[in-house]
Amino acid sequence: MLKKDLPPCPVELTLLLISNKWKILIIRDLLKGTKRFSELKKSITNISQKVLTSNLREMEENGLLSRKVYPEVPPRVEYTLTKVGYSLEPLLTDMDKWGTWYRNEVI
Template identity: 45%
Template sequence: MRKPVETAAQVCPVEVAVAVLGGTWKLTVVKHLLEGTLRFGELGRLLPLAGARTLTRQLRELEEDGVVNRTVYAQVPPKVEYSLTELGRSLEHIVADLDEWGARYPDQSS
């Protein structure tokens, strides 16, 4: 368990969720992976504001936390695919609710 998640577990389950999913672009990555397996370049095109280093770091953390699978194929050039684990797929309704809430927010916040 990553240190931030371990620390959050001592506080509150909500903090655990935030520690696992609260990084830059993580929920958006999960949202896109709910639609199917993607390669790094495909994720990069879907998240044009995310830098490659940031996206790599977030994917590694999601993998370490058991949300994302990373599959490396032994070929040249290297092929790496990302998909959701069963744990990652369990976020489907949460991500859909957050997506809907975020779409409504601009109209309701003024």
């Protein structure tokens, strides 16, 4: 994504980068450390392999995570959040707190 194509609003930019539930759940899992593709697939229920792959690629292109391929048969691929990806931790922590509050107070 080119800088000139980015929206001027910071909230809109953030939503553009983590705009779906799958990306949020991928970040949630990777905040705990490096994960293999199969670990992410198992942890994130109801996500297809195609959708997981697509989201991981987008997140890598946007600098949120890095991908390491090991020259093995079968190939082993691991994903790790970058410094930029880890910077989203406070946002996810606040989402967790708000979701807990909502569940306890509103529902």
